[in-house]
Amino acid sequence: xxxxxxxxxxxxxxxxxxxxxxxxxxxxxxxxxxxxxxxxxxxxxxxxxxxxxxxxxxxxxxxxxxxxxxxxxxxxxxxxxxxxxxxxxxxxxxxxxxxxxxxxxxxxxxxxxxxxxxxxxxxxxxxxxxxxxxxxxxxxxxxxxxxxxxxxxxxxxxxxxxxxxxxxxxxxxxxxxxxxxxxxxxxxxxxxxxxxxxxxxxxxxxxxxxxxxxxxxxxxxxxxxxxxxxxxxxxxxxxxxxxxxxxxxxxxxxxxxxxxxxxxxxxxxxxxxxxxxxxxxxxxxxxxxxxxxxxxxxxxxxxxxxxxxxxxxxxxxxxxxxxxxxxxxxxxxxxxxxxxxxxxxxxxxxxxxxxxxxxxxxxxxxxxxxxxxxx
Ligand SMILES: *Cc1c(COP(=O)(O)O)cnc(C)c1O
Numbered sequence: 508x509x510x511x512x513x514x515x516x517x518x519x520x521x522x523x524x525x526x527x528x529x530x531x532x533x534x535x536x537x538x539x540x541x542x543x544x545x546x547x548x549x550x551x552x553x554x555x556x557x558x559x560x561x562x563x564x565x566x567x568x569x570x571x572x573x574x575x576x577x578x579x580x581x582x583x584x585x586x587x588x589x590x591x592x593x594x595x596x597x598x599x600x601x602x603x604x605x606x607x608x609x610x611x612x613x614x615x616x617x618x619x620x621x622x623x624x625x626x627x628x629x630x631x632x633x634x635x636x637x638x639x640x641x642x643x644x645x646x647x648x649x650x651x652x653x654x655x656x657x658x659x660x661x662x663x664x665x666x667x668x669x670x671x672x673x674x675x676x677x678x679x680x681x682x683x684x685x686x687x688x689x690x691x692x693x694x695x696x697x698x699x700x701x702x703x704x705x706x707x708x709x710x711x712x713x714x715x716x717x718x719x720x721x722x723x724x725x726x727x728x729x730x731x732x733x734x735x736x737x738x739x740x741x742x743x744x745x746x747x748x749x750x751x752x753x754x755x756x757x758x759x760x761x762x763x764x765x766x767x768x769x770x771x772x773x774x775x776x777x778x779x780x781x782x783x784x785x786x787x788x789x790x791x792x793x794x795x796x797x798x799x800x801x802x803x804x805x806x807x808x809x810x811x812x813x814x815x816x817x818x819x820x821x822x823x824x825x826x827x828x829x830x831x832x833x834x835x836x837x838x839x840x841x842x843x844x845x846x847x848x849x850x851x852x853x854x855x856x857x858x859x860x861x862x863x864x865x866x867x868x869x870x871x872x873x874x875x876x877x878x879x880x881x882x
Contacts, residue, residue: 511696512741516520522702524734531740532686534747535670539652539660541688546735547702550649552682553685554582556716556733557667558617558762560687560697561643564587567616569645572602573822573834573842580823583619583631589832591615592824594839599781600624600795600849605634607698611636617643622661624778624851625761625791629655629785630664637665648688648807650792651683657785662688672743677757684739693821697728705730720784753856754790760858761791767867772874773798775848793818793851796870801848804873811869816851853861 516527528546535544548552553800559570563569571580573592579592594606600623607618620639631642637644644665648654649808651661652670652750662668665687672680687698705728718820765777780789796803805815822842824834836843852866 509742509745512745513738516737516741520839525737527737527740527744527829529746530733533737534744535686535688538686538747538750539663541660541663542690542692543688543698545685545687545689545695545698545702546740546749547685547698548733548735549683550669550673550685551578551582552702552731552870553669553671553687554578554619554647554649554731555585556701556731557645557687557689557694558582558586558588559701559728560694560841561617561645561666563616563643563645566614568612568614570602570607570610570615570618571647571823572621572623573720573824573839574600574845575623575647575823576649576818576819577823577826577828578649579619579621579754580829582647584713584828588616589614590823590829591832592822592829592834592839594841595845596629596781596783597841597845598779599626599628599783600845601626601628602633603841604629604636606776607633608636608640611640611642615640615642617645617703619645619647620665621647622654624650624793624795625654626663626667626789627651627654627656627787628782629781629783630832634664649685649706650676651790653788655788657787661690663690666691667694672739672850677704677754677790678743680739681742682736682739684735684743686735694778701728702733703730718876723831726851754858757791757854758789758855761794761861763853763860764794764852764867767864768796768870771867771871773800773804773870775799794854795851797848798850799848800875801850805850807873808866808869811865813866813869813873814853818849819850820846822846 567588569583583590593610596603636828646668648668649671652660670686672684
């Protein structure tokens with residue numbers, strides 16, 4: 508199927524933002540329920556375009572959780588605004604609504620909850636704060652494909668969200684690709700213009716001055732090139748057909764890990780799906796556990812041939828690129844603790860039962876403090 512699709516596009520000679528991208532947009536719109544699914548170059552560009560299209564810019568502040576992928580916050584900076592950090596809910600690793608409310612200032616224009624690892628953020632709590640203070644909710648749902656909050660796909664609970672199709676994501680391309688999701692016609696129109704040098708589809712002309720006035724009454728938006736490649740769209744369309752089965756398998760493997768690791772002596776916390784204020788549909792993008800001596804466990808597992816991944820070893824408020832924003836170590840203790848203690852175990856749809864068992868035995872064999880010679 509993939510070969511046929513790629514040969515097909517070799518025949519057309521259209522390699523960027525063509526009919527295959529349009530087909531993918533339609534398919535993702537159907538899959539997520541989004542009125543608009545807009546194919547772009549990657550998840551980070553999707554975030555920047557989403558923020559810019561929502562009118563976020565210089566002088567504005569956006570509240571972002573302190574424990575997430577760096578692009579959740581750099582995208583705010585790239586849009587010209589200032590990321591302000593909030594602490595996380597220790598059970599979900601997603602933004603804590605109470606900490607969010609404390610981070611607000613008169614300059615706050617939006618909040619960007621991030622749906623991390625296996626479940627959506629507490630969107631009832633986030634929306635309550637946003638509604639009270641008149642803030643936009645823009646979701647970093649880069650990891651969120653298939654996750655639903657109260658029956659609504661992530662990215663569509665607030666004004667808009669994104670998807671990343673980076674190769675390691677739940678739905679991965681053979682390179683970089685991403686998407687903006689929204690039900691908002693005006694926002695979608697601005698993203699369409701921004702991703703293609705400010706050009707509106709079908710207008711056949713640059714909308715640098717006159718044309719953009721229709722979509723950007725506030726002034727001229729300088730567009731960029733953030734279009735998706737046709738070949739990535741072909742890969743994604745092909746893989747989308749098997750996505751639900753892969754998601755089911757990921758959940759099955761996660762359940763097997765949880766059952767097998769419940770009694771492992773080094774484990775402080777296993778993933779737990781929380782239905783805060785509304786039921787959620789989880790998707791195990793990664794399986795993250797917490798241990799006291801994380802670096803010790805990582806070394807121990809590596810010595811047993813098990814590769815792990817440490818997602819976000821440094822909380823964002825302590826990163827040099829956000830120095831000078833007045834954030835200090837100690838400001839967000841739960842984010843700092845998560846950065847110190849979490850590690851992701853191998854999880855992908857074709858992981859076998861035997862491989863999972865080998866990982867679990869190795870975790871069981873790690874006794875805090877009694878295993879130092881493995882380091
Ligand atoms: C992967 C990811 C991104 C960025 O996506 P890219 O496609 O790699 O640019 C942003 N936010 C989160 C939470 C992610 O996991």
